[in-house]
Amino acid sequence: MILSIPIKTYFYFGLLVAMLCAGLSLVNKGGFAWPSGHKLSEQAVAVLSSRAEQTTTTKKSFVNLNVPFIPEVADGRWLPPWSNACEEASIIMVEQFYLGVAPRNRTEEQNLMLPLFDWEVKEFGSHSDTDAARTARIINEFSSFEATVVTEPNLEVIKAELAAGRPVFSFHYGYGLNNPLLRFRRGGSSYHVSVLVGYDEAKKEFLMNDTGQPKGLDWRYTYATILSTLHDFDHKRHAADGPPVVLFTRPKQLVRAPGSGRIYLVQDGAKRRVLSPAVFKKYRISWAAVKTISPEELTALPDGEVFK
Numbered sequence: 001m002i003l004s005i006p007i008k009t010y011f012y013f014g015l016l017v018a019m020l021c022a023g024l025s026l027v028n029k030g031g032f033a034w035p036s037g038h039k040l041s042e043q044a045v046a047v048l049s050s051r052a053e054q055t056t057t058t059k060k061s062f063v064n065l066n067v068p069f070i071p072e073v074a075d076g077r078w079l080p081p082w083s084n085a086c087e088e089a090s091i092i093m094v095e096q097f098y099l100g101v102a103p104r105n106r107t108e109e110q111n112l113m114l115p116l117f118d119w120e121v122k123e124f125g126s127h128s129d130t131d132a133a134r135t136a137r138i139i140n141e142f143s144s145f146e147a148t149v150v151t152e153p154n155l156e157v158i159k160a161e162l163a164a165g166r167p168v169f170s171f172h173y174g175y176g177l178n179n180p181l182l183r184f185r186r187g188g189s190s191y192h193v194s195v196l197v198g199y200d201e202a203k204k205e206f207l208m209n210d211t212g213q214p215k216g217l218d219w220r221y222t223y224a225t226i227l228s229t230l231h232d233f234d235h236k237r238h239a240a241d242g243p244p245v246v247l248f249t250r251p252k253q254l255v256r257a258p259g260s261g262r263i264y265l266v267q268d269g270a271k272r273r274v275l276s277p278a279v280f281k282k283y284r285i286s287w288a289a290v291k292t293i294s295p296e297e298l299t300a301l302p303d304g305e306v307f308k
Contacts, residue, residue: 060163064198067093067167068102069209069217070109076214078183081117084128086193087135088116089211091143093195094167098145098251099288115284116142129191131233132171132245139247144289147247153230155223158206159199161248168196169247170208173240176229177221182212191233191240196226254290257298263290270304279308 070093072085092112096102103109119142120127124134132149139147147169150157161168174184174192184190197218198207204223210216232242253266254274264271274280280287 061201062199063159063162064207064218065097065162065165065167067097067195067197067209069093070096070103070113070211071214071216072211073214075106081127082110085113085117086211087130087138088113088127090169090193090195090209091116091135091139093209093211094169094249095143095145095286097167098249099286101288119284129233129235129238130193131235131242132169132247135169135171135193136247139249142284143252144284144286145249145251147249150246150248152244153246155227158196158246159201162196162198166249169249170194170196170226170230171232171240171245172226172229173231174212174229177225179210179213179219179221182210196246199223252285252289254285255293255298256290257295258292264298264301265307266301267304267307269302271298271301272304272307275306275308 070089072089073082089109092103092109096112103112116138117127119138120130120134123137124130130138136147136149139145158168170193172192172194174182174190177192182192184192192212194211194216195209196206197209199205200207200220203220205220206223206226207218208216208221208226210219213219227244230244230246231240232245233240234242254263255266255271256263263274265274266272279285
């Protein structure tokens, strides 16, 4: 399931936190009471609460996450499937970041990307021009990390995610980036997906691992350029002119007690027992994602449905 959170929700959540810090209570039997009577779902509250707890309150002037760089085309030959692989390259970059590893060569990069193409063709009928919702599905159902669709993001929430150590997927009308090194098919949509890995407040620039060029590591675009070109892909019009959208990310929470072979996926505040090792292969989850926690922490989590 994909949770899409409008940016207004982040505003209201920030307002709630500020009021709570001032000693005002906004909680009643009906849940969180928002301005104009707006109420968030319990799931949205949980997601935002979790992010608020994980996000540093210290303002950072410079952030550059050590996300390994993977170009969609590394050898200069713009041939299928690599000529339409910016989404897949972005997914593998962020997954490898959360796992704390990096592909050793181009062959390994391609071997990591190939299963994504097959999964997309099976689920969507194509692996080209994968929009934000579909990209989030790939991540949530076929990778070792998670993604949340965020519509109409502003500068500060994107910077907050990066400052908290979480890379951000960005979706663009590519021509608007004004980068002569990016290649787009004549008459095509110029849709482009990459990963924001940091920012430089002094220069008002984002740092991006730009999949569209072989030397796109930490490529710099101004804040204004990134924000003005954010557009999801619209499959009906076959154009990169949809609403501004990004994906916020975090690693999947896979845990076990010390010395135990029983593994759980922590999701929506509950622990889901992983049925068998075959589940890891089915969902393309890396064993490196499993963390050990204390028996007390594990017991404190309520049981959810078996993950199979």
